[in-house]
Amino acid sequence: MNANIPRFDPVIHAPARLQIAALLCAVSDAEFATVRDTVGVSDSVLSKHLKQMEDAGYVRLSKASLDGRVRTRLAMTKVGRRAFAAHVKALQALVSVAEYAPAAVPLVTELEAAQ
Amino acid sequence: METQSRPLDAADALRALEQAEAVRREVAQRAVCPPHWHVAFGLLMATLIAAQAAPPLYAVGIMALWAGAFVLMLRAIRRRLGFFVNGWRRGRTLRVSIALLVYCELLLMASLWLKLSQHIGWAPLAAAALVFPGAVYGSYVWQRVYLAEMNEGPRTLAP
Numbered sequence: 471m472n473a474n475i476p477r478f479d480p481v482i483h484a485p486a487r488l489q490i491a492a493l494l495c496a497v498s499d500a501e502f503a504t505v506r507d508t509v510g511v512s513d514s515v516l517s518k519h520l521k522q523m524e525d526a527g528y529v530r531l532s533k534a535s536l537d538g539r540v541r542t543r544l545a546m547t548k549v550g551r552r553a554f555a556a557h558v559k560a561l562q563a564l565v566s567v568a569e570y571a572p573a574a575v576p577l578v579t580e581l582e583a584a585q
Numbered sequence: 586m587e588t589q590s591r592p593l594d595a596a597d598a599l600r601a602l603e604q605a606e607a608v609r610r611e612v613a614q615r616a617v618c619p620p621h622w623h624v625a626f627g628l629l630m631a632t633l634i635a636a637q638a639a640p641p642l643y644a645v646g647i648m649a650l651w652a653g654a655f656v657l658m659l660r661a662i663r664r665r666l667g668f669f670v671n672g673w674r675r676g677r678t679l680r681v682s683i684a685l686l687v688y689c690e691l692l693l694m695a696s697l698w699l700k701l702s703q704h705i706g707w708a709p710l711a712a713a714a715l716v717f718p719g720a721v722y723g724s725y726v727w728q729r730v731y732l733a734e735m736n737e738g739p740r741t742l743a744p
Contacts, residue, residue, distance in 0.1 A: 478593070483593075483601075485601065485604055488601055488604060488605055489604055489605065489607075489608045491605075492604075492605035492606075492608040492609055493608045493609075493611075493612060493668075496608070496609050496612045496670075496735060497612065497668040497669065497670050498668075498669050498670055498671040498674065499668065499669055500667060500668035500669075501663070501667045501668065503667065504666075504667030504668055507667075508608060508611055508612075509608070536660065536663060536664065537664065558602070558605065560598075561598040561599075561601050561602050562598075562602065564593065564594075564595050564598040565595050565598050565599050565602065567595070
């Protein structure tokens with residue numbers, strides 16, 4: 471996957487997953503609780519989103535001990551970072567097209583196109 | 586996996602970009618380190634250089650203590666921030682990291698040469714005295730560049 475080519479990504483497209491990806495791409499790794507509080511979702515909802523991202527190979531989960539407690543650490547994989555970059559570029563392209571041609575035909579995501 | 590119920594338009598794209606930017610701004614707010622962290626980093630770097638002035642056996646002991654202090658510092662960062670940012674991350678901060686590495690390496694090499702070839706035993710201590718302010722300043726600059734990157738618009742969202 472080339473990060474320089476705009477590409478809508480159905481895994482990252484959901485608002486919560488986009489925020490998770492944006493956060494994890496800004497850091498090397500983050501704790502589960504930090505991601506949960508920043509995105510503003512419950513533990514179970516975050517777990518569900520992470521499962522989808524992990525299945526896509528975008529996120530890596532690991533356990534680490536800190537202050538005697540086992541904590542879950544989340545990190546974006548290289549594939550995930552590239553997918554996020556390509557998705558953001560696609561969003562940026564869509565916004566720029568609309569700025570220059572407000573009546574442009576709306577685009578569809580790859581997932582919709584496949585259906 | 587949920588699907589879009591309608592085609593994605595520019596307003597949706599803009600909203601998505603704004604959400605992603607908001608997350609990065611929040612990271613930036615959290616990532617502001619207290620001044621003593623920069624000083625601690627400077628001390629760690631300076632200690633690394635100063636240890637070369639000590640006799641080999643002492644130098645090994647100092648390095649062991651240094652490694653322990655380094656681990657404690659990483660733990661403190663993770664505990665406070667809830668995340669960790671590698672100094673060698675891609676982006677504009679990488680230039681700052683490389684510049685700092687070159688500065689410290691040059692001073693280390695110069696001090697070792699002075700110590701071993703010119704028999705100036707205190708050279709590593711003098712180098713450490715120069716590394717300390719450089720590392721503190723470099724740490725500040727690194728943070729400033731990182732925060733600027735996090736607070737910038739959608740053009741820098743993609744890593």
